[in-house]
Amino acid sequence: MIRFKAVSKRYPGGHDALRGLDFHVERGELVFLTGHSGAGKSTLLKLIPVLERPSGGSINVHGVDLSRLGKRRIPFLRRRIGMIFQDHRLLLDRTIYDNVALPLIINGVAQRDIPRRVRAALDKVGLLNREKAYPVTLSGGEQQRVGIARAVVTRPPILLADEPTGNLDPELSADIMTLFEQFNRVGVTILIASHDLGLIQRMRHRCLVLERGALIDDLRPGGAA
Numbered sequence: 001m002i003r004f005k006a007v008s009k010r011y012p013g014g015h016d017a018l019r020g021l022d023f024h025v026e027r028g029e030l031v032f033l034t035g036h037s038g039a040g041k042s043t044l045l046k047l048i049p050v051l052e053r054p055s056g057g058s059i060n061v062h063g064v065d066l067s068r069l070g071k072r073r074i075p076f077l078r079r080r081i082g083m084i085f086q087d088h089r090l091l092l093d094r095t096i097y098d099n100v101a102l103p104l105i106i107n108g109v110a111q112r113d114i115p116r117r118v119r120a121a122l123d124k125v126g127l128l129n130r131e132k133a134y135p136v137t138l139s140g141g142e143q144q145r146v147g148i149a150r151a152v153v154t155r156p157p158i159l160l161a162d163e164p165t166g167n168l169d170p171e172l173s174a175d176i177m178t179l180f181e182q183f184n185r186v187g188v189t190i191l192i193a194s195h196d197l198g199l200i201q202r203m204r205h206r207c208l209v210l211e212r213g214a215l216i217d218d219l220r221p222g223g224a225a
């Protein structure tokens with residue numbers, strides 16, 4: 001589903017953010033990505049929807065070799081990838097409903113289908129009763145759940161989350177992770193960057209460990225740790 005071969009990334013100015021990464025995330029896996037601040041977690045995630053291009057190596061997503069993907073094809077790739085950020089990036093002057101509807105409008109989904117799909121996504125994250133609210137009136141955990149509803153409303157087969165629980169207390173973090181597990185159970189492939197080692201250990205999923213841009217470990221639950 002997501003295959004990196006000898007992938008490196010050097011930012012302008014000569015900083016090597018990623019060095020020689022090799023790994024494969026299979027369809028239907030839930031994988032954590034961890035490492036110190038600056039290890040390259042966000043950079044790795046950005047390569048998958050082509051928010052950044054690698055400096056070397058090759059990346060294949062959903063059967064598509066990204067190096068052969070022209071600019072005009074990038075929106076098609078991104079439609080198959082839901083993205084969730086630590087700061088959730090909600091539009092503050094729009095209601096929860098409008099925030100979640102936006103990706104459907106951008107993707108050209110028929111008007112008559114939008115209310116049903118928005119409500120299904122809000123229902124999955126337990127926020128059906130807040131659709132008329134504005135983001136500032138929601139708690140941090142609720143705002144993050146709106147961000148997740150917005151990412152899954154287009155039913156992408158891949159979800160990428162960059163520190164989705166970074167601002168949340170342990171209980172809310174666990175709730176958010178349970179949500180990811182629910183999406184994973186219905187077949188969504190998920191990659192979550194997090195530095196919360198305690199949470200990652202409790203979740204018992206595969207974990208890729210980055211150190212200064214290199215992949216230093218690929219831990220699998222049940223395997224020798």
Ligand SMILES: Nc1ncnc2c1ncn2[C@@H]1O[C@H](COP(=O)(O)OP(=O)(O)OP(=O)(O)O)[C@@H](O)[C@H]1O
Pocket residue numbers: 011012013015016017035036037038039040041042043044195
């Ligand atoms: N646009 C950029 N231009 C130049 N250097 C960058 C850019 N983005 C990231 N870097 C550098 O690349 C390295 C990896 O950064 P990245 O944000 O991927 O790490 P991270 O593991 O996600 O860190 P954090 O946990 O702090 O978010 C860092 O040294 C960072 O300063």
